[in-house]
Amino acid sequence: xxxxxxxxxxxxxxxxxxxxxxxxxxxxxxxxxxxxxxxxxxxxxxxxxxxxxxxxxxxxxxxxxxxxxxxxxxxxxxxxxxxxxxxxxxxxxxxxxxxxxxxxxxxxxxxxxxxxxxxxxxxxxxxxxxxxxxxxxxxxxxxxxxxxxxxxxxxxxxxxxxxxxxxxxxxxxxxxxxxxxxxxxxxxxxxxxxxxxxxxxxxxxxxxxxxxxxxxxxxxxxxxxxxxxxxxxxxxxxxxxxxxxxxxxxxxxxxxxxxxxxxxxxxxxxxxxxxxxxxxxxxxxxxxxxxxxxxxxxxxxxxxxxxxxxxxxxxxxxxxxxxxxxxxxxxxxxxxxxxxxxxxxxxxxxxxxxxxxxxxxxxxxxx
Numbered sequence: 182x183x184x185x186x187x188x189x190x191x192x193x194x195x196x197x198x199x200x201x202x203x204x205x206x207x208x209x210x211x212x213x214x215x216x217x218x219x220x221x222x223x224x225x226x227x228x229x230x231x232x233x234x235x236x237x238x239x240x241x242x243x244x245x246x247x248x249x250x251x252x253x254x255x256x257x258x259x260x261x262x263x264x265x266x267x268x269x270x271x272x273x274x275x276x277x278x279x280x281x282x283x284x285x286x287x288x289x290x291x292x293x294x295x296x297x298x299x300x301x302x303x304x305x306x307x308x309x310x311x312x313x314x315x316x317x318x319x320x321x322x323x324x325x326x327x328x329x330x331x332x333x334x335x336x337x338x339x340x341x342x343x344x345x346x347x348x349x350x351x352x353x354x355x356x357x358x359x360x361x362x363x364x365x366x367x368x369x370x371x372x373x374x375x376x377x378x379x380x381x382x383x384x385x386x387x388x389x390x391x392x393x394x395x396x397x398x399x400x401x402x403x404x405x406x407x408x409x410x411x412x413x414x415x416x417x418x419x420x421x422x423x424x425x426x427x428x429x430x431x432x433x434x435x436x437x438x439x440x441x442x443x444x445x446x447x448x449x450x451x452x453x454x455x456x457x458x459x460x461x462x463x464x465x466x467x468x469x470x471x472x473x474x475x476x477x478x479x480x481x482x483x484x485x486x487x488x489x490x491x492x493x494x495x496x497x498x499x500x501x502x503x504x505x506x507x508x509x510x511x512x513x514x515x516x517x518x519x520x521x522x523x524x525x526x527x528x529x530x531x532x533x534x535x536x537x538x539x540x541x542x543x544x545x546x547x548x
């Protein structure tokens with residue numbers, strides 16, 4: 182996974198990436214086209230090529246395309262563009278997909294509240310759009326019958342993150358409540374201002390814990406924009422103000438959780454060194470289940486994470502794109518909710534099951 186992910190990032194730095202997979206020459210009837218073809222052209226725009234989770238999604242999408250071109254007897258072209266966190270850049274990328282007659286666009290929105298330009302132009306050109314991972318406003322998705330979303334329910338990831346801490350509290354509350362005041366003191370690292378996943382994850386994790394009967398106290402929260410480096414900076418600031426008071430660190434994604442761990446190591450030493458020195462090391466929780474996030478769970482630096490099924494998102498995006506263009510029905514195992522949504526379930530990851538999940542990921546790579 183690491184080699185593939187690094188390769189994707191390096192290629193994506195050159196404006197775009199094109200993956201052409203040779204088909205077997207068998208034609209298929211593509212609705213809306215004047216002649217029979219054996220090609221599927223997909224334009225993909227991601228909000229930030231350096232997002233670890235998205236890197237893994239794109240890597241799986243590329244490998245899955247190579248597998249499916251044999252099954253579907255077509256040539257699959259994937260052009261991957263990095264919007265570099267600019268909605269204007271992403272709008273231009275979508276314009277280019279239209280200009281070059283791509284069959285489908287897969288858009289990982291920069292700004293979930295500003296999809297109107299992309300939608301209007303795609304509708305005029307009759308090019309279906311599959312939004313993924315960063316969910317747009319529901320009203321926007323209803324504006325046209327060829328708009329779709331592939332992702333997960335953000336509130337469930339927050340609930341599961343809360344459940345991980347609850348399980349630890351039930352097992353050994355004193356290990357969480359180190360000062361013995363009966364209250365869990367925490368800090369929160371949030372994704373980005375106004376982003377649905379960030380808001381919902383931050384809200385539901387605390388709601389889940391309080392519903393279980395535990396008292397909590399927020400010491401501080403900061404926006405770190407899903408970034409490991411920004412999270413390290415914010416966590417360093419937290420430690421300067423609340424060094425020994427922080428009992429739990431909640432992060433909206435694994436990259437920010439790892440940034441918090443980076444800060445803890447610099448300030449306190451490794452977890453073992455901190456323990457030997459009698460310095461409290463707080464529990465850290467993430468979301469996404471990235472490869473590096475799983476490693477942190479496995480080595481005990483992170484209490485747990487919530488697996489966001491990037492593999493499933495990649496596969497369902499390609500399955501849906503093929504169905505839209507070929508006219509063939511989705512397989513029975515894929516549920517298209519309200520004719521618009523494909524939702525992938527989250528999975529709890531702790532020390533108890535992380536080895537199995539890592540093994541499953543390696544098996545996927547081998548495939």
